Amino acid sequence: MTERILLSDLLKDENRLSRFILEMRSGAVAAVPTDTLYGLAVDSDSAAGVSAVYDLKGRDASKPLILFLYDSADLGKLEIFPSPSQKRVLEQFWPGQLTVVFPLPAAKPENFGWNPGSHNGHRARGERGEKAFGLFGNHAFGFSTLGIRVPDHPELRRLLSVYPGHLLTTSANPSGAEPICDPDEIARAFSPGLHWLLDGGILPKSSASTVLDVSSSPPRILREGRISRIELASTGIFEAQRA
Numbered sequence: 001m002t003e004r005i006l007l008s009d010l011l012k013d014e015n016r017l018s019r020f021i022l023e024m025r026s027g028a029v030a031a032v033p034t035d036t037l038y039g040l041a042v043d044s045d046s047a048a049g050v051s052a053v054y055d056l057k058g059r060d061a062s063k064p065l066i067l068f069l070y071d072s073a074d075l076g077k078l079e080i081f082p083s084p085s086q087k088r089v090l091e092q093f094w095p096g097q098l099t100v101v102f103p104l105p106a107a108k109p110e111n112f113g114w115n116p117g118s119h120n121g122h123r124a125r126g127e128r129g130e131k132a133f134g135l136f137g138n139h140a141f142g143f144s145t146l147g148i149r150v151p152d153h154p155e156l157r158r159l160l161s162v163y164p165g166h167l168l169t170t171s172a173n174p175s176g177a178e179p180i181c182d183p184d185e186i187a188r189a190f191s192p193g194l195h196w197l198l199d200g201g202i203l204p205k206s207s208a209s210t211v212l213d214v215s216s217s218p219p220r221i222l223r224e225g226r227i228s229r230i231e232l233a234s235t236g237i238f239e240a241q242r243a
Contacts, residue, residue, distance in 0.1 A: 040169065067166055080146075085236060210226060218239075
């Protein structure tokens, strides 16, 4: 059964917020409003949650999810350290409708991963397991790069600031279908596999975020959305990394 609540109300209700966090850490899938489209979110440390969102959406396991952060300062916690030219892009477009694909450092599952030997799939920060899931394994991540975005949505960023972990996301639509802007339609499309619907009202139809891949030199635009190539070029990002 889907629990539906206004995102603004969830942030004011300490008991429900605590239950939301507990259920997400245990593998729940939530629909969340963003500054572009509704997204489906799961805890990056939960193998069950990541598998569930791929199954719920019918998403090809070869396609990665996107990590939402509260602030660009959180990149350092992932051991991702942008270059000066990349920092200029982030300063101009984060928070905002830009997803940046970074190369991952040498995999350190203890930083983000799921330890299958720990209780209910949870692990203490820094605890190591024989095999890690979350960002670095199975459906969840197995990739050498990671797409990251800081959304320009005040209530969602408040949620990210209090959430004790990371959320991996994908657009709220069955794979190959148009994104859904109406929370009523999201409930119909994904229940009962959707555990939480954080209602942000009907969102205006919007383009998805622009995706900039800085793991290659020069950087590549993988998807042009709300932020144009011309706007990105104005930062010098394409020339700086070519030099």
